Amino acid sequence: MLSKRIIACLDVRNGSVVKGVNFEGLRVAGDPAELSRRYNREGIDEIVILDVTATIEKRKALADTIHAVASEIFLPLCVGGGIKNENHADAAIEAGADKVSLNTAAIATPELLTTLARRYGSQAVIVAIDAKRVDRKFQIYVRSGQQATDRDAIEWAREAADRGAGEILLTSIDRDGTKSGFDCELTAAVSDAVSIPVIASGGAGTFDHFVDVFTIGQAHAALAASIFHYDEHAVSDLKIHLSQNGIPVRFPC
Amino acid sequence: MIQLIDYGAGNLTSVRKALSHLGAVFETPTTAESLRNASAVIIPGVGNFEATTALDEVWRQSIATAVERRVPLLGICLGLQWLFDGSDEAPTVSGLGAVNGCCRLLQREAGDTSVVGPFKVPHVGWNSLHRVRDSWILEGVAEGHQVYFTHSFAAPITDECVGSTRYGMDFASVVEWDQLVGVQFHPEKSGEVGLRVLKNFLNRIKPS
Numbered sequence: 001m002l003s004k005r006i007i008a009c010l011d012v013r014n015g016s017v018v019k020g021v022n023f024e025g026l027r028v029a030g031d032p033a034e035l036s037r038r039y040n041r042e043g044i045d046e047i048v049i050l051d052v053t054a055t056i057e058k059r060k061a062l063a064d065t066i067h068a069v070a071s072e073i074f075l076p077l078c079v080g081g082g083i084k085n086e087n088h089a090d091a092a093i094e095a096g097a098d099k100v101s102l103n104t105a106a107i108a109t110p111e112l113l114t115t116l117a118r119r120y121g122s123q124a125v126i127v128a129i130d131a132k133r134v135d136r137k138f139q140i141y142v143r144s145g146q147q148a149t150d151r152d153a154i155e156w157a158r159e160a161a162d163r164g165a166g167e168i169l170l171t172s173i174d175r176d177g178t179k180s181g182f183d184c185e186l187t188a189a190v191s192d193a194v195s196i197p198v199i200a201s202g203g204a205g206t207f208d209h210f211v212d213v214f215t216i217g218q219a220h221a222a223l224a225a226s227i228f229h230y231d232e233h234a235v236s237d238l239k240i241h242l243s244q245n246g247i248p249v250r251f252p253c
Numbered sequence: 254m255i256q257l258i259d260y261g262a263g264n265l266t267s268v269r270k271a272l273s274h275l276g277a278v279f280e281t282p283t284t285a286e287s288l289r290n291a292s293a294v295i296i297p298g299v300g301n302f303e304a305t306t307a308l309d310e311v312w313r314q315s316i317a318t319a320v321e322r323r324v325p326l327l328g329i330c331l332g333l334q335w336l337f338d339g340s341d342e343a344p345t346v347s348g349l350g351a352v353n354g355c356c357r358l359l360q361r362e363a364g365d366t367s368v369v370g371p372f373k374v375p376h377v378g379w380n381s382l383h384r385v386r387d388s389w390i391l392e393g394v395a396e397g398h399q400v401y402f403t404h405s406f407a408a409p410i411t412d413e414c415v416g417s418t419r420y421g422m423d424f425a426s427v428v429e430w431d432q433l434v435g436v437q438f439h440p441e442k443s444g445e446v447g448l449r450v451l452k453n454f455l456n457r458i459k460p461s
Contacts, residue, residue, distance in 0.1 A: 002380045070267070121262070220373070
């Protein structure tokens with residue numbers, strides 16, 4: 001049976017893991033390789049490294065951070081933040097990323113999804129969508145959640161999948177950092193609209209929030225950061241909780 | 254030396270990192286000639302079956318000769334599918350034909366209960382291995398251990414199938430015949446279980 005994936009997000013700035021609340025007020029939480037090792041022991045299924053300041057400060061994801069994690073952790077590794085063109089994607093993949101996630105650049109240049117999918121396969125191309133509830137619709141924001149667009153999240157998800165994206169990393173800006181639960185309505189709407197897997201992100205605060213997003217939200221994977229960073233046993237305890245609630249998960253052996 | 258074949262289907266960095274981590278010494282051949290003295294051959298690859306057309310007649314002959322010489326050969330993901338006759342994904346492209354059968358699109362069989370929620374293709378994520386029979390490549394891997402998959406087409410269950418996985422339907426996730434093995438999952442991305450599988454393969458190589 002296919003397991004529901006639990007993904008740890010490392011928001012990285014200057015080689016350190018930080019985590020913000022509503023994309024602002026960053027706090028430092030540790031060394032990426034060290035955190036990855038702990039998560040691997042705990043049974044994390046996948047790791048995402050997001051260079052949170054890359055888009056703003058026009059820096060590409062840190063190749064040495066990627067290399068350090070990929071050389072000792074043999075799990076799927078996705079890198080995002082500031083990937084604007086083929087060269088940026090190449091650099092991340094050469095350093096050891098299995099997947100690259102595109103957000104602002106995908107909206108600006110949708111053809112980039114197709115180019116990268118042809119080059120590396122769709123499994124390597126993730127479209128990251130940051131959505132915010134506006135007038136009972138889900139409006140897309142870019143540039144780390146700071147700039148509104150006129151695009152609708154559901155429509156864009158469909159288009160991105162058609163253009164070659166292999167997965168969708170869907171973040172609720174309203175919930176991000178609030179610990180008030182995933183936006184299950186948003187997640188289910190996008191999951192319904194596309195045939196590719198949807199990774200839900202933003203709002204994880206309790207283990208039951210994960211149960212909800214896998215059932216009501218129809219997510220294939222759930223991503224979180226701070227809930228894992230500050231609690232040594234969160235990943236394994238979360239998986240036990242999910243398993244007890246009938247959700248298939250992987251336990252490390 | 255181990256020959257890691259790069260035919261342009263996806264990036265090999267992860268496979269390289271995992272092999273290096275296990276202490277393996279390998280090279281990526283630029284011509285098929287290099288396979289003549291290979292101690293082992295690894296054929297990775299992700300993406301569309303059509304990409305395997307890069308493995309032209311010269312490469313096919315060299316790989317077939319290596320198989321005849323009983324050189325350990327490991328196909329990963331698309332590399333496993335290429336060991337078969339072909340795939341519905343690119344019907345005009347022939348596989349190596351070392352294993353009979355054709356790969357087909359994953360589908361949900363009537364009455365299937367293996368998927369929680371909507372059935373989506375590609376099959377992405379961690380799924381369990383069912384041990385079909387004894388095999389050297391799965392030594393130390395227990396029934397139900399999970400590994401990481403990402404694919405849309407899958408191989409049929411034949412006599413060579415030593416491990417199967419269910420996603421809407423049963424498919425061959427591990428094949429083994431003498432020194433020839435193929436895995437549909439990504440051992441380089443499957444944590445400890447994946448490293449164990451790679452180690453089993455490396456252990457099969459005769460010291461030169």
